[in-house]
Amino acid sequence: MASLSLPTVESIREQFPILQHPDSHGRDVVYLDNGASTQKPQCVIDKEVEVYTKYYANAYRGVYEFGQRIDDELELSRESVRDLIGAESKEEIIFTAGTTMSLNLLAYAWGSHVLEPGDEIILSRMEHHANIVPWQLIAQKTGATIRYVPLDDQYRFDEQAFEQILNSRTKIVSLTGMSNVLGATIPVSQVAEAAHSVGAVFILDAAQSVLHQPADVMKQGVDFLAFSGHKIYGPSGVGVLYGKQELLEQMPPFLGGGHMIDQVFDDHSTWAAAPAKFEAGTLPIAQAIALRPAIEFIKEIDFDWIEKHEKKLLIRATEQLQEIPGLKIYGPDVSEKGAIVSFTLEGAHPQDLAFLLNRHGVCVRHGHHCAMPLHEILGVSATVRASFGLYNTVEEVDKLTEAIHQARKKLRLA
Template sequence: MGVQEQYPFDVAAVRDDFPILDRLVGGDPTSPGQDEADDVDLVYLDNAATSHTPDPVVDAIADYYRSYNSNVHRGIHQLSQEASVAYEEAHDVVADFIGANGREEVIFTKNTTEAMNLVAYAWGLEELGPGDNVVLTQMEHHASLVTWQQIGKKTGAEVRFIEVTDEGTLDMADAEAKIDDDTEMVSAVHVSNTLGTINPIRELAELAHDRDGLIFADAAQSVPNRPVDVADLDVDFLAFSGHKMCGPTGIGALYGREELLESMGPYLYGGEMIRKVTFEESTWEDLPWKFEAGTPSIAQGIGLAAAIEYLEEVGMERIEEHESLLAEYAHDRLTDLGGVEIYGPPGDDRGGLVAFNVEGVHAHDLSSVLNDYGVAIRAGDHCTQPLHDELGVAASARASFYLYNTVEEVDALVDAVREARDLFA
């Protein structure tokens, strides 16, 4: 059976919802006389950075602007009421999607980074102090690492890092040693955006809770492509971004256990998040609104809900299966190519991405050559500079897959990598 015959859903039908995938790329877009004959098919393999947006999601956003564009929670008129209902129901869609108890546990943010900062400042500044520690992993994205690092400097709390094994997995013996009775927070990436490692979040949660600590899961690379249930993971906080899961930019979500969110003060102050204001005092609105100051990202929230509904129609289990199929195929083909070093676990035990380097070729040069063949990948440190230091490399190339990618596109990647390898040999 060919790999294509193992697709868990009709990939061609899905691709029809993404017109951008039909683009031709090449030449100099600023040159009015470029030769279109030099253009090539786009092969988009940079989904861990940003995924594309299907027509139904674009239509939902456009319908808001065309039909009921208005501010929320501030008007009695019909448009404001319609916008308010749609925006509130978007919280319900997110809550159902991740297994939260209700909209009270879902805060809309700009992205995962803002969600991390919200907790770090609203909870961390109040709860952390000298003698406490926060435990991260060596594979953390800068959104987590830099945020807790800086909160540690402000509060005097120690920041510790669970080591990564040579196989690219967490050293759980080191985790048990690092997470102790002084640990107030464990913040761990669910799926590494560099190694593809799928971390044992529930096991880390058990270690944290046994010592009366909390756990924050960075789910930016897991919620978009696999079933995620906050109750099953037993997390206290979890965050993800809409632009990595067929949604618009400028929207993300923070899940927090209701009792924790109730105990925390606001991160931002101003309109929308208040209940009563006098010249001397202010009181806060109920959850989730007390954490959503000012005019929120209304269209983006509605777009995120539409993206979730689109993904659920395809099926999250099937999307996970499809990504795993492509990641394993890419891992095996790049390994067989020779002269390629791949980082992270084996191909059958990783998320839907492959980070690698080609012997004698800098990742930036490799990405430039691949671009000539229409293949879009990421090159750099992927916001994991300390992890790259541990790997002993300045940068890596990363191909990341999503529900609309195909085996033929992986073949195009491998062919282009071969050409680059031979070019620099």
């Protein structure tokens, strides 16, 4: 990868092949759906190609050269994740299929390990379905109850209410680090400390926040953390579950199969140590290996640069969108949120608006964004969401605004 000692958005864009050509209608693509999934830099694509063309084999099974190389590359990748989130050891890093898989693993394995009838699981009102539904499934099985932390009148996580809900029956606190709709964040260290004060474990759904609010699990007291490769400029099909070593030792396995065992007898088995204990079957090998260049790419650009750049885009978008008649933005003040703007436009169905924006090459998401309970609170069934990434430009923000103006004319709202 070319050196990015002084990154500019132009030099970053050059590294994304998909941004170098128009769509099939000849339109410049303004990709503002980064909250759903990000585009991939050349170094990530190259790494996957390298794996398949130079040394592909199954993982942790072969003593031949390719097999050894795959194992080494996977361990390097594990180490880069450890470094990214400030974990103590790479044995605490489990490769999964993504955030959803990581949270299901936790709900099933940790949930069934600790929950008893009457116990409580705390979530917030701004969770993605991936951090709601697995807990509902396990609550139904164990007799536990889910309690939701409300949002305040500015769509922020209500910390005071959270502390009031916490009690001796709370066994699990599982919260998103950043809402995929509102961009609202949570005070991670304070939440972890409060959860620990009642003996609960704290799980951070870092799918949206891992890039925007870099995690430091040891310093912040995070017990488990989940994120997806595809949202941080890495491959799809791979995700991460971090768990504190002592908790991983206590947690029973989720899936059984190859690689996760120590001994298998006719009637029972014993388990390998983590991370293997939670990595049954064949891993997403090339994807897990190509997560490392994605992490290195981000680190080389620098988190501060990313934060400042995305904040600039967020402020510009917010200022412009606020001026559009009938447009309502949902979420806290820009100073308190990540680079996501969700909005509705009076007189326009979100799907129609997204469709009309696409005519100008502007790619946004519409719908409930897998956050139906949140939309219930917002009082709308759907919103339009523009989510910014490190390759977006101020000109693209202007194109979004201009496309909305054009859509208003088309819909005869202007």
